[in-house]
Amino acid sequence: MLRDLSKPIRTVVRWQLLATAALMLAAGFWAGIHGAMSAALGGAVSIGAGLAAAGLASLRKAESAGEGLLSALGAEAVRIGLIVVLLWLVLSMYREVVVLVFIGTFTATVLIFAMAFFVRDV
Numbered sequence: 001m002l003r004d005l006s007k008p009i010r011t012v013v014r015w016q017l018l019a020t021a022a023l024m025l026a027a028g029f030w031a032g033i034h035g036a037m038s039a040a041l042g043g044a045v046s047i048g049a050g051l052a053a054a055g056l057a058s059l060r061k062a063e064s065a066g067e068g069l070l071s072a073l074g075a076e077a078v079r080i081g082l083i084v085v086l087l088w089l090v091l092s093m094y095r096e097v098v099v100l101v102f103i104g105t106f107t108a109t110v111l112i113f114a115m116a117f118f119v120r121d122v
Contacts, residue, residue: 004055004058005054005055008117009054009116012050012116012119013047013051016043016050016112017047019043019109019112020042020043020044020047020105023043023101023104023105024036024040024043024105027098027101027105034096034097035101037094037096038094038102038105039102039104039105041094041097041102041105042090042101042102042103042104042105042106042107043109045083045086045087046110046113048082049078049080049083049086050079050113052079052082053075053076053078053082054075056074056078057071057075060074083110090102
C-alpha cells in the first residue's frame with residue numbers, strides 16, 4: 001500500500017514512525033511501560049488516520065479542480081473522523097494511559113503529517 005502513495009506521504013510516514021519510536025524510548029524511560037505504550041498509541045492514531053486519508057485520496061483520480069478539492073476535503077473528513085474515534089477508543093479503553101505522553105506524541109505526529117506539504121515530489 002505504501003508504494004502506491006506519493007513520495008511526500010511516504011517520507012512523512014517515515015518521519016512519524018521515527019518520532020514515535022524516539023518518544024516511546026523517552027516515555028519508557030520517564031514513565032515506564034505504560035508511558036512507552038501511550039506514546040506508541042498516540043503515534044498510531046495519527047499515522048493510521050493519515051494513511052487512511054492518503055489511501056482514500058489516492059483512489060480517486062480528479063479530472064477537474066473541483067473534483068480534486070472534493071477528494072481532498074473528503075479524505076480530510078475521514079482523517080478527522082478517524083482521529084476522533086481512535087482518540088476516544090484509546091482514552092476510554094486503556095485505563096493506564098499516560099495522557100501527557102499520549103497527547104504529546106499524537107500532537108507531534110499530527111504536526112509532522114502537516115509537513116507533507118513541504119516535501120518535494122521528485
